[in-house]
Amino acid sequence: MKIAILGYGNLGRGVEAAIRQNNEMELVAVFTRRAPETLKIKSENVPVLHIDDAEKMKDKIDVLIICGGSATDLPVQTPKYAEYFNVIDSFDTHAKIPEHFAKVDAVAKKSGKVGVISVGWDPGMFSINRMYAGAILPDGADYTFWGKGVSQGHSDAIRRIEGVIDARQYTVPVPEALDAVRSGSNPELTTRQKHTRECFVVAEEGADLAKIENEIKTMPNYFADYDTTVTFITAEEMKLNHSELPHGGKVIRSGKTGWNGEHSHIIEYSLKLDSNPEFTSSVLVAYARAAYKLNQEGKSGCFTVLDIAPTYISPLSAEELRKKLL
């Protein structure tokens, strides 16, 4: 299976590494918007090409994994390249997924290719788990907790404050809220009761720290509805202790069964990730396999993780899977 990567940021580098873990896959090209000669990739003997040359490679690539951002890259790139390739992306602007789906579906149906969108963990594995748990326990409630992990959006928001050089924001689930959900009591939880926000900030010399802390804690949408802590650290401490991008979270469904709803059940799916982008990349690579298999079967159009049977993402045959995993 010949794979190409479009975009070589954290996600693209993660895909490059994940392909090495899958024997039947081969990385055949990395496409970039930069001048190709300025980009050094880790794989040897794999060409780095300008994005404008992608179309010429259309018969040499089985799946193009698009590693751009959801704000401006993917809404354009995924439909565009679905004309030439089986494509896959991690589009994660939840509210715009139906619109993105429709655009990719129209192009891919016409070109006879497969597009798989919104692949990763949320949307992605978390969506799958909400879907299974909700169908199995219709009389119940869903809870999603994120963290402990770095929220890049919240870190960026802090960096935009005057006097801030660098910042890292961790989203942390509240242990008491988790316990309440796991008890099966179906609690109603406010935003503040579910997560706290821990901020580590490097400030300019002489900056007004009290003012920065207040600006963070009162920032609407991002921090005002949460219990937030702000800790000022040095640039060295930031580099030493906060240079990784861990994340994770839990999707929990609590539901009842029985003639009178007399029995409670808890289904919990939990991720603890040392590297958020590398895990997302690993999910992308598994679903690249599905895109390829679906297209080999003659399918075309747009798919999401909810539309794809589990066997499609495995390198093993359905027979082997039945024997080994059931």
Add this chain to the structure above:
Amino acid sequence: MKIAILGYGNLGRGVEAAIRQNNEMELVAVFTRRAPETLKIKSENVPVLHIDDAEKMKDKIDVLIICGGSATDLPVQTPKYAEYFNVIDSFDTHAKIPEHFAKVDAVAKKSGKVGVISVGWDPGMFSINRMYAGAILPDGADYTFWGKGVSQGHSDAIRRIEGVIDARQYTVPVPEALDAVRSGSNPELTTRQKHTRECFVVAEEGADLAKIENEIKTMPNYFADYDTTVTFITAEEMKLNHSELPHGGKVIRSGKTGWNGEHSHIIEYSLKLDSNPEFTSSVLVAYARAAYKLNQEGKSGCFTVLDIAPTYISPLSAEELRKKLL
């Protein structure tokens, strides 16, 4: 969607209750091997019929949920009734699943019906989670823990010992083993290190308790490889404290990503079930919907949970699911 139940034990009663939670489903018949007039079911205005009359109802039932045992019932019943109905079962003799699949597949392909086998939580939801996690993190290890919960097979084994009136055996995961797995250290664990077995026994008056305890603890396959505790209780205590059938467990995958495997990840799927049979029944009912939808699309033959896309088990449309869950 018109559903019928074959077999009215714990599982059949659970299916009856689960159907009530799904608006678009209707229970239209319960089939039994007993004399139908001796069987009292909870649903009003639903006929109880003898199993020999099932075939006559073939045009009035969309899916037959077969609630028999894996040892002798399902190997015969599921292929037999796949000739007339879309069928679904919870066949759980892991080693014989490929053989059972082949038999059901042959009949269902010929009759144009859909059979879904081995539905429940293990096999079932645990299999799905092993499949997803293994495909996403190919460089890793799988761990399955069961419990805390009642093992009916182990309880039965104790009941066969001379002098024992009743027994309940709980399988309990060892907390230290769970911690080691969750740390990402990929430990190698022996049988004894993973689970302990707690036995509650009602003995005959005057029975040799030390002898019973020794027979339990040294029983090959069932207890000899485990740290086992035996507690003798009264029949009243048994009824009061051990009349339910809770169970559950965890499927954990620990794996590495990165160019040099430098990042660890933990994927954990966990079930905490007040009623093992009712939860299994709820999974059966959700997959009955899938059997019906697949057959409506013109599909036939045998399927497992691994072969079925998540959307099929939901009452919502693919569009609604994309909007709500992704």
